[in-house]
Amino acid sequence: MTIAAPDTHRADRGDAGSPDYDAGTVLELRGIRQTYGTGEAAVHALQGIDLVVARGDYLAIMGPSGSGKSTLMNLLGCLDIASDGQYLLGGVDVSSLDDRQLAKVRNKQIGFVFQSFNLIPRMTALANVELPLIYGGVKSAERRRLALEALDMVGLADRVDHRPQALSGGQQQRVAIARALVTSPTIVLADEPTGNLDSQSTDDVLSILDSLSRAGRTIVVITHEDTVGEHAARVVSIRDGRLVSDRRNRPLGTAKGAAA
Numbered sequence: 001m002t003i004a005a006p007d008t009h010r011a012d013r014g015d016a017g018s019p020d021y022d023a024g025t026v027l028e029l030r031g032i033r034q035t036y037g038t039g040e041a042a043v044h045a046l047q048g049i050d051l052v053v054a055r056g057d058y059l060a061i062m063g064p065s066g067s068g069k070s071t072l073m074n075l076l077g078c079l080d081i082a083s084d085g086q087y088l089l090g091g092v093d094v095s096s097l098d099d100r101q102l103a104k105v106r107n108k109q110i111g112f113v114f115q116s117f118n119l120i121p122r123m124t125a126l127a128n129v130e131l132p133l134i135y136g137g138v139k140s141a142e143r144r145r146l147a148l149e150a151l152d153m154v155g156l157a158d159r160v161d162h163r164p165q166a167l168s169g170g171q172q173q174r175v176a177i178a179r180a181l182v183t184s185p186t187i188v189l190a191d192e193p194t195g196n197l198d199s200q201s202t203d204d205v206l207s208i209l210d211s212l213s214r215a216g217r218t219i220v221v222i223t224h225e226d227t228v229g230e231h232a233a234r235v236v237s238i239r240d241g242r243l244v245s246d247r248r249n250r251p252l253g254t255a256k257g258a259a260a
């Protein structure tokens, strides 16, 4: 039997809490494994991941292509269930949920931002941002108010009636961020959010994530780009399905540009 290393992020906050869960923990992975296929063809994409993320933190998960980043994102976002191990989101073990319950958790708790934006082409920016609220059963006037507020927050108040093809890549990704925010999710989860963007749009997106972090949002961004990692408060590196380093750039819950 091995003795677990002390959890410095918990110690930082100085709260004893329950060993299982405390209000400062937003998510926790315990012994997570993900295997694709069986027998000879089995791919062990994640090989025992333990990770605790505090509320309000800004975490970057970094690693080279094929290291397991997207596999981890799919688990964190409740798009997939691990082959083994536990995932506690807001203290709830999501591996025990059925598909319907998982869909609800995704809608209420997770705001997704993808590399390829994943906007609906025939819908305006406003309609795209309202969509998760429709699934969440929010009434139309309130939907519109929240969606306009989110689009304003990403600097697109003057583009709400544009369809995605009338927007630049950077603007489309900002719409996607507005869509991720609009439900006030427990975590904003971004997989290579700047992977398809030029450097100016990358800077725009990173500064929006910084301001979300300053506003207290919990952000998990998955990336292989150092410039993205530099914006996060904490950087975890993954290689061959294992976490290989864990370093804090800034105190918990602070972002680049925040007052010390």
Ligand code: ADP
Residues within 6 Å of the ligand: 036, 037, 043, 044, 045, 063, 064, 065, 066, 067, 068, 069, 070, 071, 072
């Ligand atoms: P990353 O996002 O870091 O590039 P992935 O999580 O996509 O890495 O992939 C990790 C490993 O799992 C790779 O070896 C990849 O080929 C494999 N893999 C990912 N998805 C599948 C799948 N659906 N079926 C089989 N193998 C997969």
Ligand code: MG
Residues within 6 Å of the ligand: 069, 070, 071
């Ligand atoms: Mg990937």
